[in-house]
Amino acid sequence: MSYQNAARWLRRTAPLFALLLCVRALAAESAPLDRAASVSSPGAVLKVEVSVIAGRPSYRVWRFGEPVIAQSRLGFVLKDEGKFDRNFELTGSATASSDSTWEQPWGERRFVRNHYNELKLRLTEVSGAQRALDLTFRVYDDGLGFRYEFPDQAALRDVVIDDELTEFTIAPPATAWWIPAGHPQADNDLEILVHRTPLTEVSTTHTPLTLRTDRGLHIALHEAALIDYAGMRLARIDGQQLRAALAPAAEGWKVRRSAPFATPWRTLVIADSAGALYMSDLTLNLNEPNALGDVSWVKPGKFIGIWWDMHLNRWTWEAGAKHGATTEHARRYIDFAAANGFRGVLVEGWNRGWEGEWYGRGDKFSFTEAYPDFDLPGLAAYARFRGVHLIGHHETGGNIGHYEAQLAAALDLDASLGIDSVKTGYVADANQIRRLDERGVERREWHDSQVMVRHYLRVVTEGAKRHIAIDTHEPIKDTGLRRTYPNWLTREGARGMEYNAWGQPVNPPEHEANLVFTRMLAGPFDFTPGIFALDPTRPGSRVKTTLAKQLALYVVLYSPLQMAADRIENYEARPEPFRFIRDVPTDWSETLVLNGEVGNYATLVRKDRRSDDWYLGSITDDEGRLLTVSLGFLDPARRYRATIYRDAANAHWRDAPEEITIEEREVGNADMLTLRLAAGGGEAIRFAALPGNRRVSVKH
């Protein structure tokens, strides 16, 4: 029986397998039913063993023969049915291998290799209802994912999960970079500064959770393909032992589903450097292929917007004397976008309903009616005429019932106006998202509950029907669903630039160096970089970076929709550094991390998908850096004109953030460059491939 047949059969048939490929009796033969099955990664780097001991399933992970995950439990607590983690026997096992390469419609790299070994197991209760539970492990050289599958069976059809018991017991002592979960204060509790502590001091954390051991092993725990299930947080229950803590629905249960269904993949990326963590494609690989067919209508690109002025309190979202979203302002932004090659113009505060307390309430928003001083159809037409696209904006205040009632009409309107991307927002305290239950009772949800997981994806699929891409703010975390739904272009999901306008505190200089190796492991982030007015003596915002670092963020913090967030005036005042923002693309054929340490610094290079140009971005925390990099990534047969945007000799985030030096050099792939980053600084480089069909003559 081929593996594919076995797998189909596994989904369709009775619990006992003909195939028992790698099940073995455990060494200690005390309990006759104890069994274990194992699988290694294609390069024999990782090995996973799943065992059932005294009826309880657990797993362990080794890397190069050394333990990474010590014995960790698997299972559930089901509502009304009790614990579903014991009394099991391992009744079936199958292995398979897969090695394929797929192409991304847009992304950090064009081609993605998906190379893993798989172990599928069936667990069956030895008594009582004899219910079955399946487990699938996919093991890569750079990590693994596993998920539970609830098979179609009479004894367990409607499943209400009270708790998922999946554990992750980290074997070697580790430092953790983490974001506390379950704090109701923030807009969305992903918007909390990254904590760095020993793993033994973590309470409950969101994922990705990034760990580094004393021996330099880097581990990221996360999940992939979060669909119709509650988001997984991780609670530390003892020592370095973490357990899944699913976000609860308002009613207290975590997940309601009907079998057959599968949970999201629980994922571990395991690598030797921060850069190798970032380079992993495991999360994308564990998502299903593109479900939308032709997605050529999904357009990455840069945008500007009527946005930062509101955060600076110069303009307002609501109508009035300081209203930002006026026809006049928007025309000016459209003109500037057209003149400078921006595809999009975002206008926030264009629609009725911003008056008063909309935060966490959102019941007055209209998603189809513009304020009177904002000529939506006229501006949409003017934008089209200038070759620019308005970006829609749907701030819900977290009231999803109110939003869903208007969703179809709102997206229809957008589509009719040529608006092909919409930024959504869910500003509400973290457990105060409003919905109506089946009986019309208002309930309050976390952003990452199953209800909200469904809602976010519903907006995306409704958008897809109308060829509209979605940029979700105050979102559910990214679990790689962009592979399946490529119109889910980007999202927020961490502390963005706006905290520098009004945050208490503002983002510290290490913030972005934390993000690269924590939040960015999940996927694109609409961070909204590009603030040029950094002078700390001016009132208003306090952005703790240099100007060169703002440019570098366009390469370092990937987003296929990438904003130039500052006011037009500030770009007009500094045309030379602004040239980098004009030049930098948002869609890449290759990405490499040249160096980096979690929370300290990172240097990435990416190749433009539409040309042979490369771009480099390097950022640091409070420490200045001298980083020597090889340009070996460049095509050896070409020469490049490097335009280098670097911190001036006296630059420092604290007292000289706007000091920048711009220079040009011709370089080739045998060159080394030393990047000189000021404290809180960065460096951005465009490597423009020089023209010519060249003939190289080499003598030796």
Add this chain to the structure above:
Amino acid sequence: MSYQNAARWLRRTAPLFALLLCVRALAAESAPLDRAASVSSPGAVLKVEVSVIAGRPSYRVWRFGEPVIAQSRLGFVLKDEGKFDRNFELTGSATASSDSTWEQPWGERRFVRNHYNELKLRLTEVSGAQRALDLTFRVYDDGLGFRYEFPDQAALRDVVIDDELTEFTIAPPATAWWIPAGHPQADNDLEILVHRTPLTEVSTTHTPLTLRTDRGLHIALHEAALIDYAGMRLARIDGQQLRAALAPAAEGWKVRRSAPFATPWRTLVIADSAGALYMSDLTLNLNEPNALGDVSWVKPGKFIGIWWDMHLNRWTWEAGAKHGATTEHARRYIDFAAANGFRGVLVEGWNRGWEGEWYGRGDKFSFTEAYPDFDLPGLAAYARFRGVHLIGHHETGGNIGHYEAQLAAALDLDASLGIDSVKTGYVADANQIRRLDERGVERREWHDSQVMVRHYLRVVTEGAKRHIAIDTHEPIKDTGLRRTYPNWLTREGARGMEYNAWGQPVNPPEHEANLVFTRMLAGPFDFTPGIFALDPTRPGSRVKTTLAKQLALYVVLYSPLQMAADRIENYEARPEPFRFIRDVPTDWSETLVLNGEVGNYATLVRKDRRSDDWYLGSITDDEGRLLTVSLGFLDPARRYRATIYRDAANAHWRDAPEEITIEEREVGNADMLTLRLAAGGGEAIRFAALPGNRRVSVKH
């Protein structure tokens, strides 16, 4: 007045300078004499400020505007004269810049750039004898060195230093990799395993002392050009405050000199990565240029020897039934060396005097008389006939008076036999080196006292007169004197391979990954790699590495005299991996660190000085590694045949150390390679440049 003139004048004339280039009054004007002078590195990365506050000199160091060295005292305690660290005024200051490149006769790279800014200061006592003390700081982008100069002056001619008060107060919290100093147990207290602790737990340490801060800053404290002065250890006096602790002479004083003289340079290499620490040439640059003239007679090369068998207790040093150094054995080693391209054959135990307790005693050794079963002249002639060179061996047992009495005759004999390199040894407890003082009284010295600093260099200069290179075991630490005395080819100075034969404990898997970024910062190390018999089930040695790691050490642990330390039989049994040892050179035109973390792993590539071939060595600690490296260092116009020696899929230092896979591939500089290192493993690659005057046609 030019700087050069000013400097000459400073050395020759009265203490008051006409030049006061950058002296400024300190902000707090409380004491009218308070003054400070500062200098920055050429790229404005580092800034040093020296200040005299209330008569006391101190210095501080910033990097990119952030403090690295907080206020740290300068000065001395002089015997009979008391403290020489107060009552000072800053009476002169001059700055200069220098940027030059010099060529090494042999080394890790051929050309070395020496680019620094210099600040010279004169301190003068404001009352009493008004003695002067000069200070010179040289500041590079990757670190700094400073030294004291005792000028020629009537009031202070004969100087006896009881203590040097130089402090190093590390500003950011740091982890330290260090070797405790002053322990009398070991052969030489440099031969202690590297400790890793918070800096606040260091007691007294040897240098190089390697530090890493939480923000990823790497700092190495050491000294350069240690000549006629006591070796500097560092004692932690409080928090992260370290103070020079000079090795005492037997009589208790630290240094006796007559002015004018200069101390060694106190050095700090400061960089953003472990690799950048290693890449610094600061120590060499702070040494004086080659003082020996034509040194074409100094020959790097590989050697084998009658050595490991003695450590394994199969053979003995002393004559008898198991005597290792027999004519028959030596002929066999000469034959094997000739057949396999080794330049040298070391024979230990060739000379009379090994009987009984020679350790720390050494009074019976003859350095000219061979044991009767060792035909020295005949073997020297046979070696010459086979194109091989005997390597002399002078084990002193730490009795330097006994050795010095025979030194000239011994070196004359060696020279007459065509022996052009000599390995010396000083096996004695760490404070039990024997010498006779002026009155004929036997005194006991540390290996790093001023007396021994003089002795070690005397052997080197006596060797140089006879065109003999020296490989010092149980040595004084390396401070870059190979620049001035290029016949000081290599030395021991840390725990080498022999500890794996009888050490309690043997070297752990992390040992070499510690060495790269601690001991190796000082200079070449005759570690004696290349043990092939690693099977832990065999009795005898226990080498906690894989075979591939043994090969990688030839690239990673630089020594221009590099041993293949195992028994001939073990090489004959594994000709395929032995081929790497045959191929690998010992002299390089370029060296690059591709990646690495202190104590965890390191990947280095070096270019053969005599060909276009490159060699890669990568090693790891207890953790296996997947390390992706760019081959951008290769010449873009050439192709290379890579012969890859890597850990087999099942290799592990613990239970499968000899499992190795060897494969060949053609590669170019646009390729990426993923190195797969087993736990305790490594990888070695030869990139042989393919022949051909190639014409590359590239279309775009």
